[in-house]
Amino acid sequence: MKEIRFHGRGGQGAVMASELLVHALVHKGNYGQSIPAYGFERRGAPLQAFVKLDNKPIRERVQVYQPDGIIVLDQSLMTQIPVYEGLKDNSFAVVNSSKQLDFANSPQELQLMASVNANRIALDIFNAPITNTILLGAFAAATELVELDSLKQAISDFFPEKIIDKNLKAVERGFKEVCVIRKSNVLTKAK
Structure with missing residues (x-):
């Protein structure tokens, strides 16, 4: 089983992304x-959402304390809360960041870091800092744990018709514009 922890702020769509x-x-x-794990239920407050995925039924429904990876929708959370807490060995981080990430201040368990300037993409597409589908595209490209076509189908099934096209563009741009760096310090542009 793979377990993923989302870090975001109320109103950014972390729960919807999960x-x-x-x-x-x-x-x-x-x-x-x-x-979902809301804590203080107000716009802008830090929150977490958790995803468990497997090829067999999942019986246990509890928070994720030792994730295989994290997805961070708001880069400011990186210095405000312990986003890396509990990471398993060989873990990943997918982060909304305007800067290229490195392993300088990251835990040794982290083996893959992916960054995408989701705020810029969101402003281009939505005229608002809505980054959730962009980060899902980046996650798909960086980890290959989900296919881009499956994300597109979920968006088409899940969202109201008036916002489907923009979210399809957002997930595609996240997929295409993510930069991935592995512990070996080899920088690659994902797909």
């Missing part, structure tokens, strides 16, 4: 769970 990811996984015959 639900979309699960729908995309189930669409391909896998099993998944999306578990």
Whole structure:
């Protein structure tokens, strides 16, 4: 089983992103769970959402304390809360960042870091800092744990018709514009 922890702020769509990811996984015959954890329920407050994915049914429905990876929708959270806490060995981080990331201040368990300037893309597409589908595209390219086509299908099934096209563009741009760096310090442009 793979476990992923989303870090975002209220109103950024972290919970919706976790639900979309699960729908995309189930669409391909896998099993998944999306578990939100709100804390203070107000816009802008830090929150977490959790995803569990497997090729067999998942019985346990609890928060993720030792994730295989994290997805961070708001880069400011990197210095405000312990986003790396509990990471398993060989883990990944997919981060909304305007800067190229490195392993200088990251835990040794982290083996892959992916960054995408999701704020810039979101402003281009939505005229608002809505980064969730962009980060899902970056996640798909960096980890290959979900296919881009499955994410597109989940977006088409899940969103109201008036916002489907913009979110399809957003997930594609996240997929195409993500930069991935591995512990070996070899920088690659994902797909």
